[in-house]
Amino acid sequence: MPKLVIVESPAKAKTIGKYLGRGYKVTASMGHVRDLPASQLGIDIEHGYTPKYITIKGKQKLVKELKTEAKKCDGVLLATDPDREGEAISWHLANLLGLDPAAPNRVTFDEITKKGVKEGMAHPRAIDMDLFNAQQARRELDRLVGYKLSPFLWRKVRRGLSAGRVQSVTVRLIRDRELEIERFVPEEYWNIDANLKPAGGGASFTARLSASADGKKVTVRTKEEADKILASLEGKPYSVAKVDKGKRRRAPAPPFITSTLQQDASRAFGFSATRTMRAAQTLYEGMDIEGHGTVGLITYMRTDSLRISDEAVAAAKSFIGGRWGEKYVCPTQRHWKSRSATAAQDAHEAIRPSMPELTPDEVEKSISGDTARLYRLIWSRFMASQMADCLMDTMSVTVGAGDWLFRASGYTVTFDGFTALYEEATDDTKKKETALPPLEAGQALNLHKLTADQKFTQPPPLYTEAALIHALEENGIGRPSTYAPTISTIIDRGYVEKENKKLKTTPLGQAVNQVMLEEFPDIVDPTFSAEMEKKLDVVENGQADWVQTVDEFYQGFAQSLEKAEKDMEGKKVKVADIPTDEICDKCGRPMVIKSGRYGKFVACSGFPECRNAHPLVKDTGGLCPVCGGHMLLRKSAKGRVYYGCGNYPTCNFMTWDEPVTERCPQCNSTLFKRKGQLICLKEGCGFTKDAAPKKE
CATH class of the missing domain: 1.10.460.10 (Topoisomerase I, domain 2)
Incomplete structure (x- = not known):
């Protein structure tokens, strides 16, 4: 008789079943099977906060099937995810199936590969009651x-x-x-910049006013101050007062943990956290890859740990040496400290490809969309973490002119290291340093342009x-x-x-x-x-x-x-409505935007005396290809966005394709975006072109 192995999802069951073979039957619990009741508190506060767990509505048939399968098999192994929630699901399954939580019937897989599954099956353990109690x-x-x-x-x-x-x-x-x-109260300030060029020839560069000639820092607050400084610089010669040269090493970011993966996917692709985790779950549970069959492509994606196994590090370094050369391999063993020592679940590794040698290019022959983009991100970040530092020559220049000192700094990359593969996405939009021309102290400079720009401090x-x-x-x-x-x-x-x-x-x-x-x-x-x-x-x-x-x-x-x-006895909080410029066509009072159970809508401010209301629609700026009416953004009953003609019901035109501001060069109609292309929907035109990629 086979052993029954219970996991959480059918995809995971399919992948693990392939590795375990005939001696095992792998089935899925479809997530949690028991929980607190939805219709009541379900906690006996007076008696030690005893929970009242019940089978989740709709799961009764599944539980019955699991019990039947358990009786047919020669033992049960609980292989739910290796975290608090997974431990809780295993505890509830043990309770329902009459298993002893203290018996070695719990197995976990940090990666769903042949090696990972074999490793997990070789080390069964009891249910971790501390982990379960934390979840409880x-x-x-x-x-x-x-x-x-x-x-x-x-x-x-x-x-x-x-x-x-x-x-x-x-x-x-x-x-x-x-x-x-x-x-936030903005404060005015002025930047005074000198665009300069070495007198003997060379590339131009820009230096910014930073101090007076005696070294005191200068902050220019008003136009009057700026004009006074500009006047004092009139006709003054510029020269290099000081050059500081140095070297800088830039180390790669550590491999992803759950939070950094969500942040980077948001910055790089605009993914929501939910979208990121959905794609990561699919990658972890297993996908069909040409030449490899069904395989879990990444390690477990809910982790706070930055630890990487020695085996994975060796595999990555071997690949890096073969692909980019030995000088790109990090010569030491990198270790990163988790941000919160108490929160780190060091039982798991950081998020990494389960097989580092499986490149995104190879994987993308079999998968596409969100999973492909996320795999490339995870693979690149992990590989970069095992690559050599980026090396730079830095230069900081002080320029003297009259009673003032200007500063400029820059760098030149002497060895790209990990940046040959990956650079972390960032929210920082500040201008980055650039390379400076060769400069020496005492060198004369020619002024090309001197500018003063008004600025204001910005809120977060x-x-x-x-x-x-x-x-x-x-x-x-x-x-x-x-x-x-x-x-x-x-x-x-x-x-x-x-x-x-x-x-x-x-x-x-x-x-x-x-x-x-x-x-x-x-x-x-x-x-x-x-x-x-x-x-x-x-x-x-x-x-x-x-x-x-x-x-x-x-x-x-x-x-x-x-x-x-x-x-708050007898008090009620009023939720403010959002005013609009629209006037009610029934009573003449202003219309306001209200929020209801199904989202926002426009209603008369005279409610309940006047009940005039209509759905909230947004003008996209596009025009209908049928009648020329305004294309409005609308939502279906299920909340899906679509675009419809504002002349409805006279004109019934609607589309899922988003209108854009660009017009068709053939017929001047609004173009619509569809799967990376801009298309004209005017009958008989047929114009299409590739859409320009979004700048991230």
């Missing part, structure tokens, strides 16, 4: 906050709202950034997903595995919206955040949230009791809830 504590904390706070928000703000232990503090971070921007930018994930990680809020679902939740709830990749709170989000700040300051305090995460890590390490950890949190939370009920 987290689940109960989230349930207590959600089920106790949400009804309060229903009564005080609006029905259907929700609050969460991590989502509420995340909304606060976004709102705090907005308030910081609103309160709104959060992008990448920047928000970085902030959550820096503040110790949540865990990398929670970032994607948290961001999705606050957008789905209507607390936050994404516009041009920037995250902004809605009036609803602002109202809820204000209530939380006033009545539940601990829940939205980043420091408090970080301390809670540390306590969960202590539970995971077996150094604290999970029930006591939950109780310590709940006692303070229950007092805050009781006080909030008294503070």
